[in-house]
Amino acid sequence: MRSVYIHIPFCSDICNYCDFCKVYYDSDVVSRYLDALEFEIAKRYNGEVVSTLYIGGGTPSVLSISELERLFQIISRFNLDSFLEFTFECNVDSLSYDKMLFLFNHGVNRISLGVQTFNDKFLKFLNRGHCSADVVRVVDDLKRVGFRNISVDLMYAFPGESVSDVSSDLDFLLRLDIPHVSTYSLMIEPHTKFFVDGALSIDEDLDYEMYRLICDRLRDNGYKHYEVSNFSREGFCSRHNLTYWNNFNYYGFGCGASGYIGNVRYDNTRSLNKYLAHDFLWHEDVLSKSDIILNEFILGFRKLDGINISSFSQKYGDIFKYDVINRLILEGKLINDGCNIYINPSYVYISNTILVDFIGEVYE
Template sequence: MGLGLYIHVPFCEGKCPYCDFYSLAPKAETVDKYVERTLELMAGYGADCAREVGTVYFGGGTPSIIGAERLGRLLEGAKRYFHLVRDAEITCEANPTGVSEGFFRQLSAAGFNRLSMGMQSANTEELRLLGRKHGPEGVRQAVEGARTAGFKNISLDLMLALPGSTIESLERSISFAAGLFPEHISAYILKIEPGTPFASRGLILPEDDSTADQYLFTVERLRELGYAQYEISNFSRPGFESKHNLCYWRCDEYLGLGPAAHSFYNGRRFQWGRDLSAYLRGEGPTEDGPGGGTGEFAMLNLRLSRGLMESECADRFGEEGRELFALVRGRAARCPNTLLNICPDRVSFTPKGFLVSNALLSRLLD
């Protein structure tokens, strides 16, 4: 699939109360400096990179907020300094607000071929709670504008287990999202992250049983609507799985640029600090040691619905990989069969298993 290239665009119009990602309000001069610094880094890394790049992902923050022209410059830099494969998946995240058909046409002309938009909910009260500035019709208009501009690969984000949410409110969101016919849907359970506004509000989240019911309902309802689960929180129509995110979950290498971006590149893991000023001053990333070991490989692959495969363990690690798979399979056999699927050549989590994946991973890989 080739190397993945991730560009973190650390700018956002405002901070949603649940968001823990690094982002700042955009100022034109600072944004331009960010673009120039990132292009410099592309030139440096690209000069030493002999590998093909299979995916490029612009995340944030809200990448769309810096405008199509700047995004196009960054993508042109990726094309100039790296060897992108002919059918590279090139994704841009966007909010449904502040975008138009003209914006999407500019992105398409620059070479972007996939969009990921933060819908979150189709219920006005829930959107207000989440600090979102769009309504359901804003999502519809954004998707229609993207379609008219020629995009054939669109992903929408949903959030589950919101305060006061029910199966009925979740069904409205799922049906609305699926009715826009996106190729991909991500569905995340809301978590209260330390240091966010939500953490200080004392919000009451649904009880664990209710959260589990919402998650399992989502898996089944999306399956009925033609979206197969391929990862804990991700669903797609056939052939539209996110290639870039699969790069992470298959423990393939990727290069991240931008403040707070992480990398697994040339066998090493490193990350840029959550500090735009330091990034612009030329400070480098912090080393985080070697990556891609057997335990990490197993942990990441078990996030996928297809699970951990004996053949891939052997291809990656030889005899050590076969021993890894045998160990995981042996421990899996001692777990409840409602949580795991165990075959001679693979081990995978069921949807119920995904709900307790952290505990299962600890049992299987400790």
């Protein structure tokens, strides 16, 4: 079984905060890109059964129906599991009713929708091409078409945002009755308009207050907080993203995509020209056993359920041989419930600062 990520780097507008691998949409380039993508998949894919497929971007929904037809013809090469989770990432402004119908009729069963905020003033500030009324219409249409598994990306911690603004976003979100939410605190990344303009991150205490509000409100409204930044109703957690946090193998295809096959982690080039010339790979790392164990800890503790003691021990030996595990349990930062070891919920917000302690410990 394998998971597959496919990157579609085209966007109709460029958001002021975004450092993802993306370029402006151009139909001639899309056509050449899809040819290169088909070539890469033919070269790398070994015919395994695909259990989760995630088409992300960029903005996959910016493709026209005829470009989507070509993309789905390429996807038909995969040996798809009958219980496939098939996610398609969409922006509100490019998701027409026709495209929704097309996706639904071609096996997509999960939509990840980039909403970011329901506040029209902040949507403009981010340079998003939609307003909150568009989100309501699109979510309504998605449900009418038949999509049940919908996820929304919600950002917070914009310069000038208050806790009460976040609270209003949560009120709006809860009214939409969406089964999965991914939340992101705004990062001011180099190479973005915000960075160039000198935008500053908000105060850390305020960021924490917003995070706590999000966790509490979503939990009180029936969402399970299952990963540091992800929340889902029963049965709607992202199986694809769990592949990453469970440290399992996956293919990454497309410009800027990353993959993990066998003991090799690889990143494709972010240069569109190189990708179109079939010069796909940027670099690869062959992981040692210690590297793999470090990833198991760092990724596994992102899940609120943490790491299963017996499955870890079957793969890598006794988990308690790592002093850092025993020390963090004694300090109350990790909890051992006899089955799983997981981050104490009070420390989830600062989990990164705890996880760095593992770096010095796993290398013998």
